[in-house]
Amino acid sequence: MNSTASTPRLRQLDRSHHLHPFTDLHDYAEKGGRIFSRAEHIYIYDSEGHRMLDGMSGLWCCNLGYSQERIMDAITHQLHQLPFYNNFFKCSNQPAVELAQALVEVTPPQFNHVFFTNSGSEANDTNLRLVQRYYDLLDRPGKKLIISRKNAYHGSTIAAGSLGGMSAMHKQTRGLDYVHHIEQPHWFEEGGDLSPDEFGIRVARQLEEKIDELGEDNVAAFIAEPVQGAGGVIIPPDSYWPEIKRICSQRDILFIADEVICGFGRTGRWFGSETYDLQPDLMTFAKAVTNGYIPLGGVMVSDKLTDVLLAGGGEFAHGLTYSGHPVACAAGLATLQVLREGGIIERAASEIAPHFQSRLRELEDHPIVGEVRGRGMFAAVELVRDKASRQRLAPESEAAIFCRDAANEGGLMVRQTGNAMIMAPPLVCNTAEIDDLVELLGRALDRTAAHYGIA
Ligand SMILES: *Cc1c(COP(=O)(O)O)cnc(C)c1O
Numbered sequence: 001m002n003s004t005a006s007t008p009r010l011r012q013l014d015r016s017h018h019l020h021p022f023t024d025l026h027d028y029a030e031k032g033g034r035i036f037s038r039a040e041h042i043y044i045y046d047s048e049g050h051r052m053l054d055g056m057s058g059l060w061c062c063n064l065g066y067s068q069e070r071i072m073d074a075i076t077h078q079l080h081q082l083p084f085y086n087n088f089f090k091c092s093n094q095p096a097v098e099l100a101q102a103l104v105e106v107t108p109p110q111f112n113h114v115f116f117t118n119s120g121s122e123a124n125d126t127n128l129r130l131v132q133r134y135y136d137l138l139d140r141p142g143k144k145l146i147i148s149r150k151n152a153y154h155g156s157t158i159a160a161g162s163l164g165g166m167s168a169m170h171k172q173t174r175g176l177d178y179v180h181h182i183e184q185p186h187w188f189e190e191g192g193d194l195s196p197d198e199f200g201i202r203v204a205r206q207l208e209e210k211i212d213e214l215g216e217d218n219v220a221a222f223i224a225e226p227v228q229g230a231g232g233v234i235i236p237p238d239s240y241w242p243e244i245k246r247i248c249s250q251r252d253i254l255f256i257a258d259e260v261i262c263g264f265g266r267t268g269r270w271f272g273s274e275t276y277d278l279q280p281d282l283m284t285f286a287k288a289v290t291n292g293y294i295p296l297g298g299v300m301v302s303d304k305l306t307d308v309l310l311a312g313g314g315e316f317a318h319g320l321t322y323s324g325h326p327v328a329c330a331a332g333l334a335t336l337q338v339l340r341e342g343g344i345i346e347r348a349a350s351e352i353a354p355h356f357q358s359r360l361r362e363l364e365d366h367p368i369v370g371e372v373r374g375r376g377m378f379a380a381v382e383l384v385r386d387k388a389s390r391q392r393l394a395p396e397s398e399a400a401i402f403c404r405d406a407a408n409e410g411g412l413m414v415r416q417t418g419n420a421m422i423m424a425p426p427l428v429c430n431t432a433e434i435d436d437l438v439e440l441l442g443r444a445l446d447r448t449a450a451h452y453g454i455a
Contacts, residue, residue: 061292074334096324120286121155200237226272268376
């Protein structure tokens with residue numbers, strides 16, 4: 001769209017015909033939204049020409065920003081070469097093969113196989129199929145139950161929404177009855193008087209208690225994001241993952257790491273599982289694998305499972321028309337090449353992320369900031385009225401919504417979850433751009449404090 005004159009018409013048509021995801025449909029039909037029409041580097045532009053610094057990398061996808069010619073070229077080249085062919089019925093294609101190899105090279109050593117999907121949700125559905133098939137082949141069909149966490153996000157198909165722990169989603173759809181949820185490691189919100197480490201141990205041990213309650217012979221797997229993203233960039237207390245690892249190593253269950261946001265550099269290493277030294281049996285990826293330019297997701301499957309799945313024989317009765325789509329895989333391959341050859345993840349971790357984290361920590365002096373937490377290029381800022389008691393500014397996340405709107409108006413795209421502002425800027429930001437982000441967020445905090453009458 002090139003003409004600003006057509007914006008009112010587009011907005012009208014959008015309100016009339018387009019049902020938006022995770023949106024109040026009534027409200028949107030009345031008020032509409034904002035049309036984005038182009039993007040460059042780390043900036044997005046709406047149809048009226050307003051520029052915003054994108055502090056969310058699209059939706060946790062565009063870790064390399066919006067101007068990666070090499071990925072665009074790979075996509076257009078592949079469209080001319082082989083725009084589509086399926087991977088069913090003993091067929092394959094070069095980009096799918098090459099991306100599979102590249103993913104095996106960049107993921108932890110236990111992973112030598114990948115199953116492709118189009119999204120993170122489908123990848124988590126695929127995890128359920130793989131886990132059940134694995135235990136069936138081992139002749140242990142009783143192991144069917146999955147343990148997940150409240151306020152986790154694993155996608156929005158029925159299965160992925162069931163795996164997730166978003167109460168609003170569970171309220172609107174009846175989920176799978178074989179998924180059980182334990183507490184999340186969100187100390188700031190739920191830790192009460194416990195120290196973060198005490199709280200981390202307490203909620204980790206719920207995994208052990210839940211396994212005992214359900215019976216180890218009935219539990220197939222535990223699924224978790226290394227850092228909950230959509231839930232509010234919840235950095236677990238230091239005690240949490242070691243305790244979960246101890247439990248997983250003592251109990252006979254599989255561990256699925258959902259790396260859809262943490263993967264491809266977000267937390268400072270290639271995968272969150274490396275940042276936290278987890279040893280997952282399955283790893284879900286999507287989003288940044290193609291830098292968001294084309295939909296693609298998948299599951300990395302460890303040797304522990306493939307040893308059984310391949311030896312077992314018989315058809316694995318699961319697949320998607322677009323599993324291993326050549327254009328999506330070409331985009332993924334080019335993304336991995338840019339990440340690897342440019343040393344982007346290592347440079348972001350050693351230079352940009354420390355600057356990002358320390359500049360954000362300066363906001364802890366702000367009167368309405370209760371906590372700044374983060375890891376790598378991933379952060380949250382909790383808003384409070386009273387720092388000591390962690391009392392909130394206003395009920396129903398109202399203050400964070402106000403702050404988000406103020407930030408957006410000021411030219412910064414950030415999100416709000418609960419009472420926190422959350423950020424995941426592109427890994428290709430430079431330090432001056434990080435300074436701009438912190439400055440813009442600071443102004444939004446000032447406006448929010450003034451709005452609630454706090455000096
Ligand atoms: C976004 C997300 C998903 C779902 O991916 P879609 O591509 O939207 O289906 C799954 N898990 C996590 C951790 C996510 O952030």
